[in-house]
Amino acid sequence: xxxxxxxxxxxxxxxxxxxxxxxxxxxxxxxxxxxxxxxxxxxxxxxxxxxxxxxxxxxxxxxxxxxxxxxxxxxxxxxxxxxxxxxxxxxxxxxxxxxxxxxxxxxxxxxxxxxxxxxxxxxxxxxxxxxxxxxxxxxxxxxxxxxxxxxxxxxxxxxxxxxxxxxxxxxxxxxxxxxxxxxxxxxxxxxxxxxxxxxxxxxxxxxxxxxxxxxxxxxxxxxxxxxxxxxxxxxxxxxxxxxxxxxxxxxxxxxxxxxxxxxxxxxxxxxxxxxxxxxxxxxxxxxxxxxxxxxxxxxxxxxxxxxxxxxxxxxxxxxxxxxxxxxxxxxxxxxxxxxxxxxxxxxxxxxxxxxxxxxxxxxxxxxxxxxxxxxxxxxxxxxxxxxxxxxxxxxxxxxxxxxxxxxxxxxxxxxxxxxxxxxxxxxxxxxxxxxxxxxxxxxxxxxxxxxxxxxxxxxxxxxxxxxxxxxxxxxxxxxxxxxxxxxxxxxxxxxxxxxxxxxxxxxxxxxxxxxxxxxxxxxxxxxxx
Amino acid sequence: xxxxxxxxxxxxxxxxxxxxxxxxxxxxxxxxxxxxxxxxxxxxxxxxxxxxxxxxxxxxxxxxxxxxxxxxxxxxxxxxxxxxxxxxxxxxxxxxxxxxxxxxxxxxxxxxxxxxxxxxxxxxxxxxxxxxxxxxxxxxxxxxxxxxxxxxxxxxxxxxxxxxxxxxxxxxxxxxxxxxxxxxxxxxxxxxxxxxxxxxxxxxxxxxxxxxxxxxxxxxxxxxxxxxxxxxxxxxxxxxxxxxxxxxxxxxxxxxxxxxxxxxxxxxxxxxxxxxxxxxxxxxxxxxxxxxxxxxxxxxxxxxxxxxxxxxxxxxxxxxxxxxxxxxxxxxxxxxxxxxxxxxxxxxxxxxxxxxxxxxxxxxxxxxxxxxxxxxxxxxxxxxxxx
Ligand code: SF4
Ligand code: SF4
Numbered sequence: 001x002x003x004x005x006x007x008x009x010x011x012x013x014x015x016x017x018x019x020x021x022x023x024x025x026x027x028x029x030x031x032x033x034x035x036x037x038x039x040x041x042x043x044x045x046x047x048x049x050x051x052x053x054x055x056x057x058x059x060x061x062x063x064x065x066x067x068x069x070x071x072x073x074x075x076x077x078x079x080x081x082x083x084x085x086x087x088x089x090x091x092x093x094x095x096x097x098x099x100x101x102x103x104x105x106x107x108x109x110x111x112x113x114x115x116x117x118x119x120x121x122x123x124x125x126x127x128x129x130x131x132x133x134x135x136x137x138x139x140x141x142x143x144x145x146x147x148x149x150x151x152x153x154x155x156x157x158x159x160x161x162x163x164x165x166x167x168x169x170x171x172x173x174x175x176x177x178x179x180x181x182x183x184x185x186x187x188x189x190x191x192x193x194x195x196x197x198x199x200x201x202x203x204x205x206x207x208x209x210x211x212x213x214x215x216x217x218x219x220x221x222x223x224x225x226x227x228x229x230x231x232x233x234x235x236x237x238x239x240x241x242x243x244x245x246x247x248x249x250x251x252x253x254x255x256x257x258x259x260x261x262x263x264x265x266x267x268x269x270x271x272x273x274x275x276x277x278x279x280x281x282x283x284x285x286x287x288x289x290x291x292x293x294x295x296x297x298x299x300x301x302x303x304x305x306x307x308x309x310x311x312x313x314x315x316x317x318x319x320x321x322x323x324x325x326x327x328x329x330x331x332x333x334x335x336x337x338x339x340x341x342x343x344x345x346x347x348x349x350x351x352x353x354x355x356x357x358x359x360x361x362x363x364x365x366x367x368x369x370x371x372x373x374x375x376x377x378x379x380x381x382x383x384x385x386x387x388x389x390x391x392x393x394x395x396x397x398x399x400x401x402x403x404x405x406x407x408x409x410x411x412x413x414x415x416x417x418x419x420x421x422x423x424x425x426x427x428x429x430x431x432x433x434x435x436x437x438x439x440x441x442x443x444x445x446x447x448x449x450x451x452x453x454x455x456x457x458x459x460x461x462x463x464x465x466x467x468x469x470x471x472x473x474x475x476x477x478x479x480x481x482x483x484x485x486x487x488x489x490x491x492x493x494x495x496x497x498x499x500x501x502x503x504x505x506x507x508x509x510x511x512x513x514x515x516x517x518x519x520x521x522x523x524x525x526x527x528x529x
Numbered sequence: 530x531x532x533x534x535x536x537x538x539x540x541x542x543x544x545x546x547x548x549x550x551x552x553x554x555x556x557x558x559x560x561x562x563x564x565x566x567x568x569x570x571x572x573x574x575x576x577x578x579x580x581x582x583x584x585x586x587x588x589x590x591x592x593x594x595x596x597x598x599x600x601x602x603x604x605x606x607x608x609x610x611x612x613x614x615x616x617x618x619x620x621x622x623x624x625x626x627x628x629x630x631x632x633x634x635x636x637x638x639x640x641x642x643x644x645x646x647x648x649x650x651x652x653x654x655x656x657x658x659x660x661x662x663x664x665x666x667x668x669x670x671x672x673x674x675x676x677x678x679x680x681x682x683x684x685x686x687x688x689x690x691x692x693x694x695x696x697x698x699x700x701x702x703x704x705x706x707x708x709x710x711x712x713x714x715x716x717x718x719x720x721x722x723x724x725x726x727x728x729x730x731x732x733x734x735x736x737x738x739x740x741x742x743x744x745x746x747x748x749x750x751x752x753x754x755x756x757x758x759x760x761x762x763x764x765x766x767x768x769x770x771x772x773x774x775x776x777x778x779x780x781x782x783x784x785x786x787x788x789x790x791x792x793x794x795x796x797x798x799x800x801x802x803x804x805x806x807x808x809x810x811x812x813x814x815x816x817x818x819x820x821x822x823x824x825x826x827x828x829x830x831x832x833x834x835x836x837x838x839x840x841x842x843x844x845x846x847x848x849x850x851x852x853x854x855x856x857x858x859x860x861x862x863x864x865x866x867x868x869x870x871x872x873x874x875x876x877x878x879x880x881x882x883x884x885x886x887x888x889x890x891x892x893x894x895x896x897x898x899x900x901x902x903x904x905x906x907x908x909x910x911x912x913x914x915x916x
Contacts, residue, residue: 004819004820005795005819005820006819006820006822022755024793025793025794025795026755026757026793026826026827026828027757027795027797027820027821027824027825027826027829028795030724030725030726030824033725033726034723034724034726037723037726055726176794177793177794178793178794178887179792179793179794179887179888180789180790180791180792180793180794180796180887180888181794181886181887181888181889181890181891181894182794182887182912183794184887184890184891184894185885185886185887185889185894185912186912187891188885188891188894188895188898189894189895189898189902189910190885190886190887190894190897190898190910190911190912191910191911191912192908192909192910192911193908195898195902196895196898201902201908210902214899214903216903218906219902219903219906220878220879220902220906220907220908222879222908223908224879224882224901224907224908224909224910224911225882225909225911226911227882227884227911227912227913230882230884230909230911233880238880239880239881239882240872240876240880240881241868241869241872241880241881241882242881242882242883242884243869243881243882243883243884243900243901244883244884245883245884245885245886245889245893245897246885246886246888246889246893247884247885247886247887247888247912247913249884249913252913253913267868267872268865268868268869268872270865273842274835274841274842275835275838275840275841275842276840276842280842281853283848283853284847284848285845285846285847285848285861285864285865286842286845286846286853287845287861287865288841288842288843288844288845289842289889291791291835291836291841292788292789292791292888292890293788293791293801293808293833293836294836295890297890297891297892297893298890298891298892299789299791299796299890299891300796300891301789301794301795301796301820302794302795302796303796303820305796305819305820306891307789307796307798308787308788308789309788309789309791309890310786310787310788311786312784312786312788312801312803312808313801313803313806313807313808313836313837314806316837316841316843317843318842318843318844319841319842319843320858321893322889322890322893322896322897323892323893323896325862326893326896326897326899326900327896328858328862329862329865329866329869329900329904330900330903330904332862332863332865332866332867333866333869333870333904334870335903335904337896337899342890342892342893345892345895345896346891346892348895349891349892349895366818367818367819368796368819368820422755422826422827422828423827423828424828425792425793425828425832429835430791430792430832430835431828431832431835433834433835433838433840434831434832434833434834434835435702435834436701436702436703436772436831437702437827437828437831437832439701439702440701440702440750440756440827
């Protein structure tokens with residue numbers, strides 16, 4: 001997030017898109033809801049009529065996977081009506097002309113024909129967004145999990161820059177991070193192309209300083225493979241080993257049948273986790289580790305705030321901390337690693353991570369600090385880009401829309417979109433151990449509109465077969481006012497009816513994120529009903 | 530010189546006197562806010578920080594010079610020149626009266642009501658009867674009303690408790706609603722409607738029938754409630770209590786630890802309460818602490834059973850003859866290290882990969898990538914955040 005969570009409450013206009021905030025970031029959604037009580041305008045742009053639409057000034061419904069069109073459309077309205085922030089554009093950005101040209105075709109009527117969003121609504125929201133003193137854009141996986149996810153994100157940045165809403169309180173472009181420490185995992189270099197703090201692995205200087213800090217030579221300067229490509233290579237027999245730490249890709253990956261076959265071809269699969277997950281069950285080696293309540297360390301939240309994690313209970317006998325297992329293997333392999341504990345590791349992180357350098361465990365004892373925090377006298381950076389962008393000037397990107405990789409046809413006439421629900425988390429390995437949560441959300445469901453249910457002769461609560469080109473699952477029908485005709489929603493938490501058996505593994509070419517949010521499916525009465 | 534004068538006179542315009550202390554304030558602050566800022570205690574029950582005044586309990590009354598009636602500190606904005614007494618005789622008498630009434634109108638079977646030190650047995654019997662055989666109130670020792678009763682030495686007369694016309698609700702897995710102990714302060718309503726803005730509960734019915742209702746008086750499960758538990762955390766008495774039966778062990782030491790929620794990216798700050806090494810309760814931390822200011826959601830507050838779960842992995846396992854079999858750490862580490870080295874030699878580092886995690890700590894993530902890059906010598910390291 002460029003801004004803080006609390007900052008959202010101070011915005012005059014809030015646009016939420018691709019985020020089912022009340023279910024996935026419940027506490028953050030309170031800041032939005034409270035803002036509306038204070039008079040802020042909230043616009044929800046979502047394919048489903050999610051709970052948050054009840055609090056919204058207006059709900060705009062786009063066809064799944066058509067986001068670039070409405071964003072470009074809004075920018076065109078803003079330009080035509082001369083509502084853009086000329087001073088900001090002049091001083092802080094470049095490539096404005098190209099943007100202007102790119103959005104020109106996106107008349108409100110054209111946008112309506114692609115997205116289904118009414119021309120009048122588009123114009124209204126564009127005006128409100130541009131005229132607001134401070135307007136924020138909040139989004140989540142509904143924006144990123146598309147073949148054009150990267151372009152979606154860039155488009156939102158375009159829109160915010162165009163109105164000068166970046167770098168000030170109540171503004172910003174705010175991706176809401178799904179899992180607790182996604183931000184931290186990225187910051188720490190848990191990505192194929194960068195070390196900590198996004199220092200590129202193919203940058204000689206960065207690599208040299210790492211070799212020195214680690215006292216290890218011969219670090220590879222070739223960017224590695226993202227997980228989806230590792231799986232593809234494994235499928236072809238070109239990949240030999242995977243060390244999987246605290247993840248359950250056999251429920252969370254797209255096109256699960258493919259992923260499972262790929263993993264079975266590995267020569268060695270090591271899984272380190274707290275439970276025997278679906279993935280661990282097919283591993284060659286399983287290593288037990290500790291959970292958050294049993295260890296010390298830090299998480300970095302969505303607003304880049306580095307916060308302490310503390311041991312609240314003694315761990316069961318047997319499992320080790322993750323870092324300890326890793327260092328034991330490393331040492332055995334001939335690269336000795338020796339740490340007293342996580343605080344010493346954090347000290348090393350500070351040395352090699354410019355944006356974390358000023359943070360110490362002592363400083364965040366009471367309250368976390370937002371990175372970048374380059375030195376211990378620095379207070380941290382709640383709002384990014386107040387003076388300039390990371391690259392200096394903000395670059396407008398000229399972007400045109402693309403159609404989702406798979407659209408409905410005669411055989412697979414419905415659009416499937418996947419996501420999470422309030423009572424469960426990711427693949428459910430943690431939440432499904434709490435019986436109360438299971439009571440409130442016991443099983444997978446297929447959310448469809450009452451029109452579609454009628455058309456297909458499906459009753460609420462009956463079972464239905466859902467198939468895509470990649471597989472079939474069976475789950476309960478849930479007729480819901482949240483669903484819009486033609487679009488079906490299935491939560492991906494449940495291994496027994498894993499929605500990702502159906503999803504399309506087609507990737508965004510830059511971010512390598514699969515298109516979880518759109519694929520074509522059909523619904524049928526179960527053969528043996 | 531001039532500068533100092535301006536400063537002074539400006540500051541002088543925002544001063545009130547509480548118990549003979551001259552205190553400056555920021556316009557918009559209530560008397561209660563000013564008192565709190567200056568460590569002057571004024572009791573409250575219905576007041577909820579960051580929410581609008583509820584004005585139901587009146588326990589925060591104070592005396593203001595020149596005003597006949599006592600005024601509510603929580604709802605009265607501080608004005609220049611006010612002279613306030615927060616613990617005058619009149620104030621204390623009034624508070625005693627309020628506390629006694631609250632105790633008498635509900636099933637408050639703590640040792641406060643009907644306390645007759647001469648007849649302990651009779652007292653115990655009454656308690657049991659009133660509670661249908663249950664022991665003391667589940668929040669005994671952790672109740673704001675009880676605290677106030679002690680503090681103001683309220684001894685209620687031997688008034689029989691009015692039996693509650695509403696049955697206790699236990700229809701959901703997390704929150705017990707015991708209407709017999711509800712003091713109708715409405716703090717839960719503020720928590721639900723103004724802090725979390727879930728709009729699930731409100732005041733219902735009038736007079737002796739008054740009740741906090743969900744929807745049009747249905748169970749929480751049938752209402753808009755999303756079980757965030759904000760109301761539970763706000764309830765000053767034993768009317769809303771967690772279903773988790775920890776309070777039966779209330780005489781066992783509880784250890785409180787501040788930490789960060791491990792579910793979503795909001796990173797809520799929370800206090801974990803543990804007894805005998807078992808988590809028994811999780812509350813939102815300090816209501817002035819970012820990022821969540823005391824709030825939590827259902828997962829963060831109630832989704833902790835996995836921590837001590839019997840399904841946890843406790844020993845390393847190695848696949849032997851097709852089955853995963855328990856082995857020692859030595860054997861597991863040896864095996865993994867040997868195999869990694871072999872594969873690296875035979876096929877090269879770029880046929881190997883590490884999937885680190887968006888759930889583990891920064892320190893653990895850092896070690897995972899250091900392992901991939903520094904030991905395996907490949908940049909094939911990623912996590913599943915995009916999935
Ligand atoms: S649990 Fe949350 S939503 Fe339910 S009544 Fe309490 S405050 Fe409202
Ligand atoms: S309590 Fe809920 S909103 Fe807060 S971090 Fe945990 S999962 Fe997210």
